[in-house]
Amino acid sequence: MPLESVSHICQKKLLWLVQESLCLVSLMLFNAFALGIHYQFAKTDETLYCLLGIFPPAKFTISTPPSPPVNLNVKDVTSRSATLTWEPPLNNGGTEITGYIVEKKLEFMPKWEKVYTLEPFSLEYIFENLKEKSDYQLRVFAENAVGLSPPAMSDIVKMKTHATVPSPPTPPLEIRTIGPNAIVVEWGIPESDGGSPLLGYNIAIKDTKKTMWMEIGRVPKGVQKFTIRDLQEDHDYMIRIFARNEIGLSDPLESDEPFKVLPSGEADQDDFREATDREPTSYSTTSTSWLRENSMDADIHSYSKGTLLKKDEYFFRIWCYATKLFK
Numbered sequence: 001m002p003l004e005s006v007s008h009i010c011q012k013k014l015l016w017l018v019q020e021s022l023c024l025v026s027l028m029l030f031n032a033f034a035l036g037i038h039y040q041f042a043k044t045d046e047t048l049y050c051l052l053g054i055f056p057p058a059k060f061t062i063s064t065p066p067s068p069p070v071n072l073n074v075k076d077v078t079s080r081s082a083t084l085t086w087e088p089p090l091n092n093g094g095t096e097i098t099g100y101i102v103e104k105k106l107e108f109m110p111k112w113e114k115v116y117t118l119e120p121f122s123l124e125y126i127f128e129n130l131k132e133k134s135d136y137q138l139r140v141f142a143e144n145a146v147g148l149s150p151p152a153m154s155d156i157v158k159m160k161t162h163a164t165v166p167s168p169p170t171p172p173l174e175i176r177t178i179g180p181n182a183i184v185v186e187w188g189i190p191e192s193d194g195g196s197p198l199l200g201y202n203i204a205i206k207d208t209k210k211t212m213w214m215e216i217g218r219v220p221k222g223v224q225k226f227t228i229r230d231l232q233e234d235h236d237y238m239i240r241i242f243a244r245n246e247i248g249l250s251d252p253l254e255s256d257e258p259f260k261v262l263p264s265g266e267a268d269q270d271d272f273r274e275a276t277d278r279e280p281t282s283y284s285t286t287s288t289s290w291l292r293e294n295s296m297d298a299d300i301h302s303y304s305k306g307t308l309l310k311k312d313e314y315f316f317r318i319w320c321y322a323t324k325l326f327k
Helices: 003-034 045-052 269-276
Strands: 070-075 082-087 097-106 113-118 124-127 135-144 170-179 182-188 198-207 214-220 225-229 236-245 282-284
Touching: 082 135, 097 124, 113 124, 124 135, 170 236, 182 236, 198 225, 214 225
Parallel strands: 225 282
Antiparallel strands: 070 082, 082 124, 097 113, 097 135, 170 182, 182 225, 198 214, 198 236
């Protein structure tokens, strides 16, 4: 049989099937209309396929691991830390990002070390306790339900070398009386941070009648003043201010001569104490002359205190606590 005849017969049969299906649908619609039921059919290829009894294969979406994070950047490099930032991948692989994994390695070491797994909204991580004078590589992976992306990798990160403690805060060390038995001390920022970001300042005081310096407070790097109250009348005090970075404390900026606390006279001390209690950078010399350091179990017989001021004297005492010492 000629090919044209076969094609013509197939076309007539397909038309007959369509007409028969349409008639069947018309009959169904007629019966439904008689019962008060109304149908609406969308005029799509899928509707026609259903009428013909033809069901094309279903369309599936295949998820894949995401693409790497983008815009990787290393900032705030010090002698022992570095901050890694990035932005989400351009392609999430068809499913939500579930987190990020950061890793590090020394430049000439083959093995990578997993450091931390971050939440999907975290786009920054600070690598700390790195080796001074070393070179590192850092990388980050994006992760979804399927798996990990290829890594986004940094260039060689050279840790800053020869970081030291900062230089002392700059003079003058100003001491002002602001009320009964209370003073405010102010100072300037150090000339050098020692190659490591400045963290803040430590304040110490010493009664000239005693030998011990006491650290009485700390303030963050943006604050250059501190309030000291409840000083004892007719006593002379010396003040020291230390600058602090991750390496340690600077040499102190020290008052040139002792500061004498004069009698308060007729001032209303209760009103002044209530006002200075609201100051976040204040200290009372009468309320915490002894500082509680730690509580230990009864079977511990030693204790180590690591962070003390250089060239200063400290006193320690220990208490034994028991609900019943003797029967």
